[in-house]
Amino acid sequence: MATAAFRGMVALFALVAAPAHAHLVETGFGAFYDGIAHVAVTPADLLVVVALALLAGQCGTQAARYALFALPVAWLVGGAVGARWLSAAALPLLTTLSFAIAGSLVALNARIRDVGVAALAIAAGLLHGLVNGATMVPGGSAGLALGGAVCAIFFLMAILAAEVTALPAGWPRIVVRVAGSWIAASGLLMFGWLVRAAG
Amino acid sequence: MAPAAALAHEETGQAAGFLAGLSHPVSGLDHVLAMVAVGLWGAVLGPPAIWVLPVAFPLVMALGGLMGLLGIPVPGVEIGIAVSAIVLGAMVLAEARPSLWIAAAIVAFFAIFHGHAHGRELPEGTSALLYSLGFVVATGLLHAVGILLGGAHRWAVGRRAVRVAGGGVAAAGLFFLWRAIA
Numbered sequence: 001m002a003t004a005a006f007r008g009m010v011a012l013f014a015l016v017a018a019p020a021h022a023h024l025v026e027t028g029f030g031a032f033y034d035g036i037a038h039v040a041v042t043p044a045d046l047l048v049v050v051a052l053a054l055l056a057g058q059c060g061t062q063a064a065r066y067a068l069f070a071l072p073v074a075w076l077v078g079g080a081v082g083a084r085w086l087s088a089a090a091l092p093l094l095t096t097l098s099f100a101i102a103g104s105l106v107a108l109n110a111r112i113r114d115v116g117v118a119a120l121a122i123a124a125g126l127l128h129g130l131v132n133g134a135t136m137v138p139g140g141s142a143g144l145a146l147g148g149a150v151c152a153i154f155f156l157m158a159i160l161a162a163e164v165t166a167l168p169a170g171w172p173r174i175v176v177r178v179a180g181s182w183i184a185a186s187g188l189l190m191f192g193w194l195v196r197a198a199g
Numbered sequence: 200m201a202p203a204a205a206l207a208h209e210e211t212g213q214a215a216g217f218l219a220g221l222s223h224p225v226s227g228l229d230h231v232l233a234m235v236a237v238g239l240w241g242a243v244l245g246p247p248a249i250w251v252l253p254v255a256f257p258l259v260m261a262l263g264g265l266m267g268l269l270g271i272p273v274p275g276v277e278i279g280i281a282v283s284a285i286v287l288g289a290m291v292l293a294e295a296r297p298s299l300w301i302a303a304a305i306v307a308f309f310a311i312f313h314g315h316a317h318g319r320e321l322p323e324g325t326s327a328l329l330y331s332l333g334f335v336v337a338t339g340l341l342h343a344v345g346i347l348l349g350g351a352h353r354w355a356v357g358r359r360a361v362r363v364a365g366g367g368v369a370a371a372g373l374f375f376l377w378r379a380i381a
Binding site: 043044047096104107174177178181182184185186187188189190191192193194195196 | 250253254255257258260261262264265267268269270326327328329331332334335336339
């Protein structure tokens with residue numbers, strides 16, 4: 001049953017997958033730092049981490065704690081799977097959708113349960129990790145690079161989510177919602193570019 | 200003496216895409232004036248409109264951009280943009296205070312035209328996502344400029360200045376409308 005579900009997921013990803021054009025940036029400091037840099041220079045990854053951190057912070061301390069560990073761990077698991085099985089695929093539509101949804105929830109100031117935030121973080125982490133894993137294999141040292149990326153995600157998530165949970169009501173929290181709307185709007189436009197490019 | 204093969208490479212189109220997106224909205228006066236007017240009107244209306252409008256506008260504008268990218272036609276885009284400047288400027292000039300939903304609906308309606316016209320002009324060789332992000336951020340910052348200028352509304356002199364600015368936007372909108380029709 002579990003094998004059938006896994007095969008179904010792989011088939012689904014294969015349907016929406018595009019050839020992977022991304023690759024690891026070489027910083028010259030080694031694979032670990034290449035992984036850190038990868039997060040910084042991959043807008044889709046950066047935006048989903050920022051959006052989820054803002055969302056987790058908006059939903060409170062407990063949600064932020066769950067998301068802080070759920071996202072990097074899921075990213076690592078997804079990366080390991082991507083490095084092993086989906087080495088030729090990128091999922092731009094799904095990765096775009098992930099940060100667009102997270103940004104929309106931030107803009108709407110959606111009150112989501114702690115477990116719901118963790119579930120979103122796990123789903124996004126698995127998806128983006130999967131793509132990262134596939135991206136990092138061609139450069140070699142995928143494990144170290146993935147470790148660097150996961151560390152960068154953990155620290156970014158920790159800093160941003162902590163800041164947002166501590167924000168007072170009023171303008172600071174409105175700025176967070178505006179940031180969410182910008183992320184969601186960028187995702188909508190990107191979705192259009194992808195559909196147009198495919199058509 | 201014994202050089203190794205260069206494995207590093209340049210990430211092309213990233214910064215260029217963001218900067219192109221950032222500069223695109225400010226390259227057209229019609230877009231600039233309408234966006235600033237959204238901020239000014241938000242400031243005139245006060246909370247919660249002062250933040251609802253800037254949160255809603257980018258989302259609906261992106262929806263307009265998405266329609267453009269998907270090839271869904273919107274008739275009279277240039278006329279719509281010109282009328283947006285006229286209506287939004289007139290709202291500021293008249294210090295109109297409709298209910299939040301009506302104000303949001305007016306702004307959202309015009310956001311479709313702005314997104315449709317400007318959101319799909321990607322320069323070749325640039326990153327589409329960073330271009331989109333830059334475009335949205337620039338539009339949001341123009342709203343912020345309007346909100347900051349609209350902050351003067353709390354003083355008598357500032358209130359007159361804000362109304363005059365609204366009148367100026369509406370007058371410019373009339374010029375854009377004439378240009379779009381002629």
